Amino acid sequence: MSIRFAKRMDAMRPSSIREILKVTSRPDIISFAGGLPAPELFPVNEIRAACDRVIAESGPEALQYATTEGFPPLRALLAAEMAKRGIAAEADDILVTTGSQQGLDLIAKVLLDPGDCVLTENPTYLAAIQIFQSYEAAFAPVPTDDEGIIPEALPELVARHSPKFLYLIPNFQNPTGRTLSASRRKSLYEIAARIGLLVVEDDPYGKLRYTGTDIPSIKSLDAEGRNIYLSTISKTVAPGLRIGWVVAPKSVMGKLVTGKQASDLHSSSLDQRVLHRYFCDYDNAAHVEKIRRAYGERYGVMDAALKECMPDGFSWTHPEGGMFLWVSGPAGVDTLAMLDRAIERKVVFVPGRDFFPDGSGMSFMRLNFSNSSPDRIREGIARLAELCGEGKR
Amino acid sequence: MSIRFAKRMDAMRPSSIREILKVTSRPDIISFAGGLPAPELFPVNEIRAACDRVIAESGPEALQYATTEGFPPLRALLAAEMAKRGIAAEADDILVTTGSQQGLDLIAKVLLDPGDCVLTENPTYLAAIQIFQSYEAAFAPVPTDDEGIIPEALPELVARHSPKFLYLIPNFQNPTGRTLSASRRKSLYEIAARIGLLVVEDDPYGKLRYTGTDIPSIKSLDAEGRNIYLSTISKTVAPGLRIGWVVAPKSVMGKLVTGKQASDLHSSSLDQRVLHRYFCDYDNAAHVEKIRRAYGERYGVMDAALKECMPDGFSWTHPEGGMFLWVSGPAGVDTLAMLDRAIERKVVFVPGRDFFPDGSGMSFMRLNFSNSSPDRIREGIARLAELCGEGKR
Structure with a gap:
């Protein structure tokens, strides 16, 4: 056959x-x-203790089906983490995903039809390329230099390609390690808002700065809630738990939840509760x-x-x-x-x-x-x- | 915007x-x-002990990134479980998924283009309908009676709709609770093999028989490895761990792995190892x-x-x-x-x-x-x- x-x-x-x-x-x-x-x-020891406490205190709940959006207390904690990063988000604006890989997949799922264009840095994260390819997207690279992508190049690219969104990793980019400068982030936000370009900001590494000073995310400039932001605990706690999250405008959030419901119903109840317990009981900072x-x-x-x-x-x-x-x-x-x-x-x-x-x-x-x-x-x-x-x- | x-x-x-x-x-x-x-x-107590042992004995591995296909010892155990169900499968024929919901999503992802037809029981599992809809599939219901779908109806439906596959739940179907009789399974397998129809057999409930005798799965008749079989631990251990699996022909397996890599990289390392440890240390039967x-x-x-x-x-x-x-x-x-x-x-x-x-x-x-x-x-x-x-x- x-x-x-x-x-x-x-x-x-x-x-x-x-x-x-x-x-x-x-x-x-x-x-x-x-x-x-x-x-x-x-x-390891902290996760072990958190795990034991979760199962001892709420075993049946930790092993049962759960809501697609994520464990509510974890969503609340992640919203508080967003506030620390200068991003205004309520628990309801957070979708817990099976790693931020799934967050990207869901964003592509709700936005991309075959042939749709995505603007990316060039080079960019290879798994993002694979995800967008799996939705038969086309790519248009944005010119970059050592400070990251050049925002002034966007209007012409948008006029030419009508992209569904711009995907970028502003902090310690994968693969180059480059960081988008503060002034570029400001210009990028203003230009994107003016020309109606949706920005998907992937931030897996932002907390891993070992020199220099933190630069506010593009999402933190986004008072109107127009952009989508992704992050993960894979680099700051442990990737094996497969927990990431997406902060999205309400209109997008509903679609992402419908998409996730079809993809895997919900992320591991146990892992979400263990992570929540770990954050509560230990000093992750x-x-x-x-x-x-x-x-x-x-x-x-x-x-x-x-x-x-x-x-x-x-x-x-x-x-x-x-x-x-x-x-x-x-x-x-x-x-x-x-x-x-x-x-x-x-x-x-x-x-x-x-x-x-x-x-x-x-x-x-x-x-x-x-x-x-x-x-x-x-x-x-x-x-x-x-x-x-x-x-x- | x-x-x-x-x-x-x-x-x-x-x-x-x-x-x-x-x-x-x-x-x-x-x-x-x-x-x-x-x-x-x-x-709960058994999972608690399994969890503790996994983190104590292999914490760093249980918290690290892992292979897309699944934790190898778990795949081997699931292959052994398949043998008990009369299904010939090696560990390499098993893909561990984030619940069998993801297994279905991946099957749809690798097979369905917009407008493609899926044959289903009528009624059928509503989440399967949602998944296939998310790939813009069309549906053709197969006539059914109290013994399940009527295999003799398949050739005409296949000729008319050129479906990508038949999706069915032969054991204690969701929503009807009906079971496809042994003779129907045999006819269905023979007819599907003859007309080149791919059968996707979803078996979440097969182990939950409280009366009567077990009926061999359609997959167990499939010596050539033409059909796809899905199952899960959601009903027999715990759904919160989000672990299911797919048994697929080699040609399909490679595609499923590529699809899963883009979807969520891999399922929770911790949950997979905990499940493996639980199966080893306790009598799940x-x-x-x-x-x-x-x-x-x-x-x-x-x-x-x-x-x-x-x-x-x-x-x-x-x-x-x-x-x-x-x-x-x-x-x-x-x-x-x-x-x-x-x-x-x-x-x-x-x-x-x-x-x-x-x-x-x-x-x-x-x-x-x-x-x-x-x-x-x-x-x-x-x-x-x-x-x-x-x-x-």
Whole structure:
């Protein structure tokens, strides 16, 4: 029997990251590939205690079906967290999702018809590309420089492509590590409001700033509630719980809830309650402080190792937070072609190409610094630099 | 700013169940509406111990990102469970999903383009209707009688509609409680194989048989691996963990994994490991036996109460398992119109209409018997019968 699949499956290119991740489970391989947080920093004992308390105090409720929107006390806590980030949101404006991956999927689900255009940074988060491809979207990259995307480019792009929305990661962007400057955020908000462009602001890394000062989110400028904001506990608590959230205007929220109801009914009741209990019983701000210090140190080690080892012609970004930096090779370097040799040397990275909706970007590579110890970072960069030196000859 | 939503959102009708469930949280209301398992039977202490052991023994792994396909030891256990159900499956043939709701969503995602036809029982599971609507599918109901759908009707329907698949719930169907007979399953499998019809067999309730003998699944006849089978732990362990699974042919599995990667990356690592640990450390078969006995008793109480109280002209099904029975009123009864008066009398049910893809079925109602104590079942049926008697006048 030959099975006829949906057209959207033709559009979804499998990610090379998944293939790379199969290799990275080998302990002899130093991986700068995945976007994994450091597991040795997870608040394991605290989650264990929270878990035990939740099941002891409200086991049957924690194991039963629940509302699609999310566990109400968790939604209230997340609204309070939004207030700390300068974003006005009530509990009802929060949708709890199965990771912020699902938040993005639901936004695409309620907004995108086949052929619809999405504006993105170029490069951008590769899983976002995959999600939008799964709705058969078209992409229009927005010109960018070291301060992020250039807002003044938006009106012409909007006039030409009538995009459904602009998707961007203003803080410590994936893959580049770049941050959109405060003045650009202000211009972007004003221009988007003027031309009626919906902005989808993805903020998984904003709390992971290890140097410099926080910049208010675009959503915090949005007094009229026009933009959509996503975040997650995957980088600040633990990704295995699969909890993210979306803050959306009321008109969008109703659709997202209908969409989520069809997608998975609701996110794990147990995980939502455990997270809520953990937030109530422990000081997560102090925990995040620990992560920030560790990642800042690891970034510093990676930056220093790159400076010491990398051959001429290679440059890289200097992010003030997050988990990634972005290496740019000289013309002619093909990082995808380098990957097999890198695996032989027992070091891996993600080739740049996957992050460009148009498939360009062959001379770039993304390096993750959050998930390796300083010693392994030094050793891994030495191996990588040797390979880059050979590639040049 | 006016937001243009995707076309699929027009097709998704919000479920009246969600609105009903808002009322059912009131303790004075006796609810036969939701499809909720009995929370007083959840294995709370066992899950608590499993949870604690998982976090103590492998906390960092349980809190980290994981593979899309699912926790490998859980997949192996689910494959062994499949073998017990007569279904040949390796661990690699199992995809762990965020509830079987997500399994259905992923099947629709990889198979359905707008306008594609799905064959269904009539009536059928309302959330399945919602999922298929979210992919802008068309529906063609298959004629049914008390033994379930009539396989001989399939060739003509397939010739006329070229459906992507047939969706059905052979065991204790939702909403009717009916079971597809063994001989029908055999004919259905043979006819589907002959005419190249993909069968999607949803089996959430199969383990909940309280009388009669088990009937082999359609998938167990499928030596060539042509059909797709879904199940869940929502009714046999706990729905709050949001764990279901799909058994699919290899060609479909790869697509489902790509689809799931875009949908939510993976299901909760913690919940998957807790479930695995629970299955290893405890006797879930004995637990299911307890549920079966309790639900069988509750069904008996509801059936007896209906016999005693319901006015002439009402009949109902006599399921041998599961969680629902299906009441059929005399011509002219409109169960949706009755609902407001039912809420005034503090009893609720689900009107039949939501279960018919074509919106027919106004004289039916679905009653759940798993989530009320025998006393509340007697009282609730008395209230409902009084209302039905008035409706007849």
